[in-house]
Amino acid sequence: MAKPTDLVQGTLDLLILKTIAVEPKHGWAIAKRIQQVSRDALQVQQGSLYPALHRLEQQAWIKAEWRPAETGRMAKFYSLTRSGRKQMEKELANWVRLSAAINVVVQEV
C-alpha cells in the first residue's frame, strides 16, 4: 500500500467541517470517518486533529459537548455552528475552484 498522502495544507479544516456537517462526532470518529470515506487515502494524524479541533472551536465555527458515545462512555462531540456552516461553504467553494484549476493545469501538460 502506498503511504497515505499527507493532507494538503489547509484542507484539514474543510475535512473536519464537512465530516461533522451531517451529525456531531467525537475526534476518534472524525478521524475514522475521513479515513474510511477516502478509502484509507487520507489519514489524519492525531497530533494535527486535536489542535485543529481546538482551533476551530476557538474560532467559534464548531462547538463541543460531552455526551455518551456508542459504547456508553462519555466523549466530546463536535458539531457545526451557524458561522461554521458558512465557513464550510466558503472553504468548499474555494476548494472546488482550486482543485478544478489544478486539474486543468495538470491535464493540459
Added chain:
Amino acid sequence: MRWLDKVRLRFRSLFRRPKIDVELEAELRFHLDQLVEENMASGMPPEEAHRAARRVIGGVAQWEEECRDMRRVNFVEDLAQDLRYTLRSLAKSPGFTVVVVATLALGIGANTAIFTVVHGVLLRPLDYPKPDQLMYLTAESPATAGAQYPLSAPEYLEFRQMNRSFATVGAYSTGGAAYTTGEVNLTAGDRPLRVRSISVDAQLLKALRIQPQHGRLFSDEETTRWTGTLPPPVAILSHELWRTAFGGQPLVGRTVEIEGRPHEIAGVMPPGADVMDNHTQIWLPLWIHPNGVQARGFHSLYIVARLKDGVNLDAARTELNAFVENWGERAGAKGHVPTNRPLRAADHTLQLRALQDATVGNATRPIWVLQAAVGFVLLIVCANLANLVMARAGSRRREFVLRTALGARRGRLLRQSVTESAVMSGAGGVLGLWLAGVVVRAIIRAYPASVPRMSELTVDLPILLVGFVLSAGTAVLFGLVSLPRGRTSSVAAALKEGAKCAGGAWRHHARRGLLAAQVAFAVMLVVGAGLLARTVYNLTKVDAGFERSRLVTFSMTLPMASSDPDTRAQAYQRVLDGIRAVPGVTGAAAMSGLPPNRNLEGIDTAIEHYTSGDGRPSEIVDYYQFVMGDYFGTMGIPIVAGRGFERSGYASQGKSAIVNETLAKRIWKGLNPIGRRVRPPGGVFGATGDGWHTVVGVAKDVRQRGVERPAGTELYFSLDQHGVSPPTMNVVMRTTMPPAALSGTIERVVREVDAAVPIVRLRDMDSVFAESIRRPRLLAQLLGAFAGLAMLLAAIGTYGVLSYMVTERRREIGVRVALGATPSRVIAQFMKQGLQVTALGAAIGLAGALAVNRLIASLLFGVHPADTATIASVIAVVLAVSAAASWVPAWRASRVDPNVVLRNE
C-alpha cells in the same frame, strides 16, 4: 455574534484552565482507548495493543500543549509562568541580579537626568503663546569679537517704525537706561530686600503676550510716552516674590518702597513669568530719558519682537539686512548706525535670533556634549551587560538544551530570556528614574543659575517615556544575546559536554569585541573629561590682571531718588573711610564694575586728533571703570606707564583718565599715550562728566568679562576728581580677614552712612572667580563623573571577561601547570589577553576622540583638543586600570591546582 462567542471562549480558556485541562486529558484518553480497542479487535494481546497505541500517538504532553496553544491564551499564562520562573532564577543568583540592575540604573539614570536637561532647556518651547514667533534683536561688531550687546534707543525706535515683519516690537533693560543694575532695594515691611529687576516697556509685555495674574500691566503712558525725569512709580511683582515677601496677600494698588521711592503695585505676574532667564522678581516700567532718545552711542536696550502671522525668521532677516543697507539715510543720521559695510572696528550690525536660542545661548553645546557622553555610558552599560548575560547564558546552556529536549520551542525560550531581561531592565529603569530625579535636584541645588531655564526642570511625561524606551530597548537587546545559539540537533552532544563548551569562536570574539568597544567609549569619555579638567585648571590659573588673594568685595546701591550724584560720592567716601579704619584692612577702593564678571559696555568715546577706520573721530571703548580711592593699589593692578590717579591737586591738572594696554595699543598703536586726550559722551555718569580728559597712565590689562576672554579696551575715570558717583558701586578691600569675620563691621560702617541700604554679595575675590568659571566647572564635573563611571564599567567588564576566560580554560591551565608552567607565566598569559583587548579598544577610542574632539574645541581653554599630555595620561590611566582589572583573574588562574582540576574532569 461570533466575536461575542469568541470572547466568551477566550475567557473560559483563561479562567477555567483546570476544567479545560481535565477535559483535554479525558478527550485524548478516549482517543487512546479507542485505539487500544481497535488494536485488540484486530487480534493483538492487550499489552501489545497498548504499546502499539502509545507508539502511534507519541508524546501526549506535546499534543496537549499544542491544543492549549490553539486556545490562544497561552501568551498570558506563559507570561505569568515566565515571571514566576524569572523571579525564582534571579533570586537564586543575587550577585548577578544586583550587578545588572545597578548598572542599568546608573546608565538609565544618567541618561534620563541629562535628557531632562536637554528637554527642559533646549527642546521645550518657551512659556509664551506661539513662542516660535518671538525673536531677539541685538547689536554685534568686530570690535567686540562677536559679543552680542544692546541697541541704542534711537535704533530701537527706528527699527520699530521701519519694520514690516513684526506685529509687536518691545524693549527691556536691566541696566543703563533702566537706572538700575538689574537689582533694586525693595522695602517690604521693615526689612530692606535686594531683588532682581527688569525694566520693560508696554510693547514688550504685549509682544510676549503675558497676562497678569492680578491687576494690570504697564501702559504706553507709563513707558514710551512717559515724560517725567524719573521712571513712573509703578511696579509689577513676580508671582514668587509676591508669595515669599508679601505672603500672597492682596496687594494691587498698595504702595511699596523701591530704591527709596514709593511705588504703586500695578499687578502680579503669573507664576514663572520671566524674560531671557533673568530670574526677574520685580518688573519696572522702562522709559527712555529725553536725552537718551538721541544718544546713538549709548547701547542699553534689548529688543524682543513678535513676528506677524505667516512671516518667518528668514524673511525678517532679509528685511533687516535691507534696512541695514541704508539705515543712516532712512533715519537721517550720519554716525553710529547699524551697517553691513565691509566691517571696520567701529561698525556694528544687527543680529536677529529666535528668542529661545538667545535664551539658551551658549549652553547648547555643553548640554549636547553631556547628552552624547551619557549616551556613550549607556552603550558601555549595554556592552557590559551583554557580556555578563552572555557568560550566564553559557553556563545555562545545559538548562536550555534540556528544556528544548523536553519540547520547549525556540520562540518559547527566547521569550523566557526576554522576560528575564525585561524584569531586570524594568527594575533598573525604575531605579534609574529615581536616580535621575535625585541627580537633577542635586544639580539644580548646586548650580541654580549656571544654566538657563534650569530652575524650571521637572521629570515629566516625555522624560518618563524616554526612560521607558531606554529600558525596553535594553531588555530586548539582552534577551537576544542571552539566548544560547545551540541547535536542537546537537542536543545530545550539548548535554554530554554540559557547560564546558559554552563558547565557540563566535562567542569568544563577540565578548572581546564588546570589551574593546567598552574600552574605546571609556577612553573617548576620559579624554574629553581630561581636556575639560585641564580647561578648568587653566581657568583658575589665568592671570586676571590683579592680585586676587586677600581681597574682599561687596556691592551697595544708594537710591537714586533720595540722593544726587555729589551726595552719593560723599556717602561712598564716608563708607570707604570707615572701612579703611577697620583693623586688618590695609586698603579700600570703590569701582563701578566688578571684574571679571562685567557686561560689555561698548561706549562711543571721542578721541583727540584721531580718525577711526570708518573716518570718525571716536572709538568704541568696551568698558568704562569709574573708581574711587586708590583702586590700582588696592587691587594690585600694575601701572605700566605714567602714573595712577592722585588724590590731590585735580583742579590744577585738569581731569585725567587712565587707559589699559589694549586700548593704548589699539588706538595709539605703539605711540606714547600719555598726554593724549579722550572725551566720554555726556550723561554717562552723574550730572557732569563730559569734557576732555588727559591720559596720565597705562594700566595692565584686567580680564573684565570672564577670565577666559582676552581683555577688551578699558578707560578708567576717577570719581574723586568729579565729586560724583553712580548709584551702585562695588567696594573692594585688601585684608587678611575672611568676609564672614568682616560682615558685622562692614554693616555697621554702611549703616552709619545710610541705614536703609543693604549690603549685597559680600565675599572674597576667590568666590567671585569661582562663580565666573562655574559653568565649565559644572561641565567638567559631570563629564568627569560620567568618565569615571565609564572607566569603572570598563574595568568591571575586563575583570568579568577575563574571569570567565579563566573558568573556561581551567583544564588547559591545569595541564600547562602540570607540564611545568610557572605561576608568573600563567599570570603573564592572561594579563596579556586583557591588555591586548584594552590596547585595541584604547586605539579605537583615541581615534574616535581625535575625530569628535573638534566638537568640544569651543568649550576648551588653553588646551588643544589633541593635547598630547592629556592623551598620554589618559592612556596611562586606562592601561593601569585594565592591568589592575586583569591581574585579579590572572592571579586566580595561577593558583589553579592541576591535581584538583584534572581529577574533576
